[in-house]
Amino acid sequence: MWSNGSLHPFLLTGFPGLEAAHHWISLFFLFIYMSVLFGNGTLLLLIKEDHNLHEPMYFFLSMLAATDLGLTLTTMPTVLGVLWLDYREIGSAACFSQAYFIHSLSFVESGILLAMAYDRFIAICNPLRYTSILTTTRIVKIGLGVLIRGFVSVVPPIMPLYFFLYCHSHVLSHAFCLHQDVIKLACADTTFNQLYPVVLVVFIFVLDSLIIFISYVLILKTVLSIASREEKAKALNTCVSHICCVLVFYVAVIGLSLIHRFGKQVSHIVHLIMSYVYFLFPPLMNPIIYSVKTKQIKNGILHLFTTHRIGT
Incomplete structure (x- = not known):
């Protein structure tokens, strides 16, 4: 039995059975990592x-981009460390901190998508009062x-992790720390840590x-x-990007939840892939969606890089 205060680190896991291909797999993750940094940084x-x-809409979009950057910067360093450098050790404090930021930023992203829905609701259902309602x-x-x-x-749920004793093992099932992975290793009453996240998911993800x-x-x-067909199309077009981002995020959430709750007979590799889809797909796709679907963003990006090129 060992406690969080001991010198024993946790061990992260890559893709079991594919260790020989970790270097090649890391190139794919490095490409995704750089794409996320470039896309959201550009936004x-x-x-x-x-x-x-x-x-207001673009203020919330900047929050979404910053959250996606934070989530990627929180997870990818340890993922690349495991796959590229075969560096699997992570201290308990660092592990719990990583789990805290991963889960917090996921809930923040859900809240931002809700705020963006509120923005679109006011813009379309009460346009004359848009500026007076959505003040700075x-x-x-x-x-x-x-x-x-x-x-x-x-x-x-994160605070108790610092005080639990861990005796089952110190090997985690991902290349990053998650709350549900850590509590499986604890030798303590984890009832609260089992129930609270379920309540939290219902009151945040489901309610949002x-x-x-x-x-x-x-x-x-x-x-x-609206009588005019053009006005109908224009109004709906302002919502397309947000709807796509909502679908990308919540489909990933639902997919991961289903595989976690009901996919016990499914290969562990499938669980790993769904985890990476959940953490990497929305940050990768959100800037692409807004760049393609939003005219102001598309024109702004072209102007930004054209001006930079002329200036150099």
């Missing part, structure tokens, strides 16, 4: 530099509320997705009442 730079994008002060309050909810709600769904039902009802 943040563009929104900062282009004053035409200093609007209110936007900042919404942003802070999303951050506080995400980072505070994960504290209760339900509110987003209801908001789009109301948006669709408003759009269908």
